Structure formats: structure tokens, C-alpha cells
Amino acid sequence: MKILTTIITSVALFISITTSKAQHRSELPAQDATGISLDDIKKTKARFKYEIERTKTRSLPITIDTNFDSFIDEADYNEVDIEALQLNDIVHHNFQKDIHNYKAIASYKIGFSEDFYSIVVTVIKKETKMESILINYTLDGKFMDSILVSHDDLTESSTRTITNISESTLTRNHIFIEDQQERIEESVYRIGTDGILKELSSEEVLIDKVIRQLELRYDKVNTHLLVTKVNPANTQETIMVIPEYAEIDEDEIYFELNSHIVVVTNLTGDIIHHYFESSKTNGMVYDAVRLSEITIDTAPYIVAKNARAFGVRVNFYGLSKANPYSKETISLFVKSGNTLKKVVHNFDVMEYGGEWDTNCAGAFIGTKKILILSKQVTKGYYDIIVKEKITETINYENEEGDCDTKEKITSNSGRLLFDGKTYISN
Structure with a gap:
């Protein structure tokens, strides 16, 4: 009986290894065009949906003026799922590629459209720089477009960014202090029905x-x-x-x-x-x-x-x-x-x-x-x-x-x- 059990176990193990090797050779998990397995995609979608559902919504119009003074109390922070929102790719790709040390500290939704999601995420970089990023996603969590909407820098007090957002447009002001004079560079973007931001x-x-x-x-x-x-x-x-x-x-x-x-x-x-x-x-x-x-x-x-x-x-x-x-x-x-x-x-x-x-x-x-x-x-x-x-x-x-x-x-x-x-x- 002991010998039989050993034989059965060995056979099962052999079949398992053989099957595993065969799958590895010719039956890899189904993938999409990016090479990500469909199982992982399903998990990511579920995780993204959960993150969307638990993120609070702020109404329009809205002024985004990110600064360290806005994050004093514990209630000013909320948990942000970095992987679900693909922040590693978005933050590094769209902004400063040489900065990898950042923390996401807060987020909220903006209801532009029923056809895509918009989230503003605030991150701290190297403990001295704070940025807020508007990110648009498809309903199933694919990245569409993003833009820096506000920033504060403890090491450089001569610049800051403030953005006003209405139902259809985003007005971003880069403010520079030079020789005690304030200079503003204004850029206006239209938020298209496809979630893409277009500078006007x-x-x-x-x-x-x-x-x-x-x-x-x-x-x-x-x-x-x-x-x-x-x-x-x-x-x-x-x-x-x-x-x-x-x-x-x-x-x-x-x-x-x-x-x-x-x-x-x-x-x-x-x-x-x-x-x-x-x-x-x-x-x-x-x-x-x-x-x-x-x-x-x-x-x-x-x-x-x-x-x-x-x-x-x-x-x-x-x-x-x-x-x-x-x-x-x-x-x-x-x-x-x-x-x-x-x-x-x-x-x-x-x-x-x-x-x-x-x-x-x-x-x-x-x-x-x-x-x-x-x-x-x-x-x-x-x-x-x-x-x-x-x-x-x-x-x-x-x-x-x-x-x-x-x-x-x-x-x-x-x-x-x-x-x-x-x-x-x-």
C-alpha cells in the first residue's frame, strides 16, 4: 500500500511537471497586446473599481492650490492604492523621471463625464515637493491622460502652480515671483469627451x-x-x-x-x-x-x-x-x-x-x-x-x-x- 501511494504520488508529480513545462512552452496564459495576463488584468480591473468606489467626489467648479499647509490634520490624508491607479508609471513618466522616492497622500474624484473617470492625486516627492496630478482613466481603468495641476516646493518659494477647473475647461496658472514682482503664465485646456486634454x-x-x-x-x-x-x-x-x-x-x-x-x-x-x-x-x-x-x-x-x-x-x-x-x-x-x-x-x-x-x-x-x-x-x-x-x-x-x-x-x-x-x- 505504501509502495502504491508512492507510485501514485510520483506519477502525479511527473504529470504536474510535464504539464507545467508544456504550458510554459506552448500554452502560456492568455495575454492582451501588452503581454499582461488576462488573470492579472481582471485583478487589476477589480482593484481599480474598488479604488474608484471608495474615493470621494468633489463638485465643480474647483480651485486646486496644493501646499503643505493643507495637510496638517490626519483627516487631510487618505489611503491611495498606487498599483490600482498605476501611479508608478504615471508619476515617473509624465513628470520628473529622476525622482522615484514619492508618497501618495490623498486623492479625490471629479465628475467630468460618465464615460471616463477623473482623479486628482496628491503626492510628496523627496519630502520637500508636493504635487497634485489630474489623471483620466477609461471606465475599465486604462490610463488616458494626465496633467500637473498644482505644486508646492519647500526649497523654492518663488514658484507655484494653481489650477481652476470648470465643467469643460482647466485653467492652469504658473506663478513666478521675480524681484518681488508676480508674473503669471496661464494655460487653458479643454477636457474632451474622450478624456484627452487639449491646450487651447x-x-x-x-x-x-x-x-x-x-x-x-x-x-x-x-x-x-x-x-x-x-x-x-x-x-x-x-x-x-x-x-x-x-x-x-x-x-x-x-x-x-x-x-x-x-x-x-x-x-x-x-x-x-x-x-x-x-x-x-x-x-x-x-x-x-x-x-x-x-x-x-x-x-x-x-x-x-x-x-x-x-x-x-x-x-x-x-x-x-x-x-x-x-x-x-x-x-x-x-x-x-x-x-x-x-x-x-x-x-x-x-x-x-x-x-x-x-x-x-x-x-x-x-x-x-x-x-x-x-x-x-x-x-x-x-x-x-x-x-x-x-x-x-x-x-x-x-x-x-x-x-x-x-x-x-x-x-x-x-x-x-x-x-x-x-x-x-x-
Whole structure:
């Protein structure tokens, strides 16, 4: 019996060793693309989820001003799972690679989105430097992006970092003390819906300030058609057209846009003039005829003795190859108190259309109009002379089978007169 038991044990041990070697050779644990075993991934996910659930949440907006004076009492600290949050990689990779001696002392969540997690972690490095880091993770714990949001240094009192965070943007201020003078370098980041942080240009910062003043959400703004231009009549100002979705289908095959026309100060981004128009009257509809572009026209439209207008041009084009179509309209605006007055409404300055066989034969007509301010005045505003050029084109196949063109050009002129509220055709 003793011999049998020994034999069985030896066989079992042999099978175990053989199986182990075979697995090691050809049946390694299932791995993801990084080479980490799936079992480890499952453990990491569970550990990350637990860390997320036990981390407290702070509401927005929030100012992050990390300093040693903020960590006096025991309640100021909380336990942080370094491995679950992958801090060894994040802290060393994104900041100072030569520093490995650090302690994570506190953390809290910020609720930017339901699609990813955001955690602010505070760490002490070499006992003299304290940093807070904003880290974004996917819902299953994969690192997305991170940024230093605040710091304090006991060995160097001439610099510090403070960050203000809103629902969509992060404004980071690096503060330097030089010759008893404070200098601030400001950087603004947008937190995308994908959790990635993007530093904004000066123009984008200005746009962000205006969108927040208008209390609009970024997902309700058509940023592709949004346009800005410095006002040549006052280079301290910028004119903006901000299109806001009024109605949209899921595939964006059709949408209507409300329009916010604003004039803002370049220094602060404050709105000093604002005009709102609904999609029901501004003509900004993207349908079978596509709204392709909005531009700001700052030509010197001197419409009255002390009034210079600027234009907003809107371009459209049709999708039909057999029936090509395009159009451009212009609206003119003048400053009036803290708003804008629309004195020319969606006036057609270009229209082109026709019908052809998509090979050669067809007929087309194109109209272009130029607006010229006259010296004659009607109800306090100069009349606008409209110079019109009409081009009629006929394409046909000649006797040799080549495609020939006949063209006829005519010209017209008209006037727009001010009726006390807006310009109308005479």
C-alpha cells in the first residue's frame, strides 16, 4: 500500500511537471497586446473599481492650490492604492523621471463625464515637493491622460502652480515671483469627451470664454461652422458667429442653427455686443441644400455718418450633380448699445444653378451682386447701390462631337433703402 501511494504520488508529480513545462512552452496564459495576463488584468480591473468606489467626489467648479499647509490634520490624508491607479508609471513618466522616492497622500474624484473617470492625486516627492496630478482613466481603468495641476516646493518659494477647473475647461496658472514682482503664465485646456486634454490657442481661449458667457454646451455648438475675426475698425475687439444647434437628426443629415453674433474684447473675452436670431428666420438650415460655410465680412460698410457695419456671409450648395446649385447671402450688422442691429437681412449676393446631362449638354445661370454705399440718405442711412451681373451659359455638343459653350452676360442695378428698421429693395 505504501509502495502504491508512492507510485501514485510520483506519477502525479511527473504529470504536474510535464504539464507545467508544456504550458510554459506552448500554452502560456492568455495575454492582451501588452503581454499582461488576462488573470492579472481582471485583478487589476477589480482593484481599480474598488479604488474608484471608495474615493470621494468633489463638485465643480474647483480651485486646486496644493501646499503643505493643507495637510496638517490626519483627516487631510487618505489611503491611495498606487498599483490600482498605476501611479508608478504615471508619476515617473509624465513628470520628473529622476525622482522615484514619492508618497501618495490623498486623492479625490471629479465628475467630468460618465464615460471616463477623473482623479486628482496628491503626492510628496523627496519630502520637500508636493504635487497634485489630474489623471483620466477609461471606465475599465486604462490610463488616458494626465496633467500637473498644482505644486508646492519647500526649497523654492518663488514658484507655484494653481489650477481652476470648470465643467469643460482647466485653467492652469504658473506663478513666478521675480524681484518681488508676480508674473503669471496661464494655460487653458479643454477636457474632451474622450478624456484627452487639449491646450487651447489664444483664439480658442477667447471662444471658450464666450461660449461659457452664453451658457452654451459645447455639444450644442457647431464648432465646424463657428467663425471669428478681429475687427479692423477696432483691433481690440473680435467678431464671432457662434452657431447653436436648434434641431438636429442623429446622423447630422439635417440640422437647423440658431445664431449668436457677438463682439468681444480681446483682453478679457467679455461680450460687449450680442445679437441672437432663431433658425426660423436666419436661414441657417442644412438639408438637401447644404450650409457649407459662414464667413465674417469686415469691408468698410459705412451705412451712416457714425455707423460702420460688418457682414455675415452664409454659403450653401446642392448635392445634385445633374442640377448643380449654390448660393451666398449677406446680412449686415451695426452696433447699437450692448446689442447689434441687423440692417440687411439674408440678401442674396450670389446664386448659381442649372441642369445638364452630366456629360456636356445643359443650361446654367449665375448671378453675382456687389453692394456699394451711395451718398444719398434715406431715414438717416446711406442708400446701397446693388450692381448685378447675370451670366447665362449653354453647353452643347458640336458637329465634331466636342463640347462647346455659349455665354451671355447682362448687367442690372438697383437700390436698397433704409425704412427705419432695415434695408429694403427699392
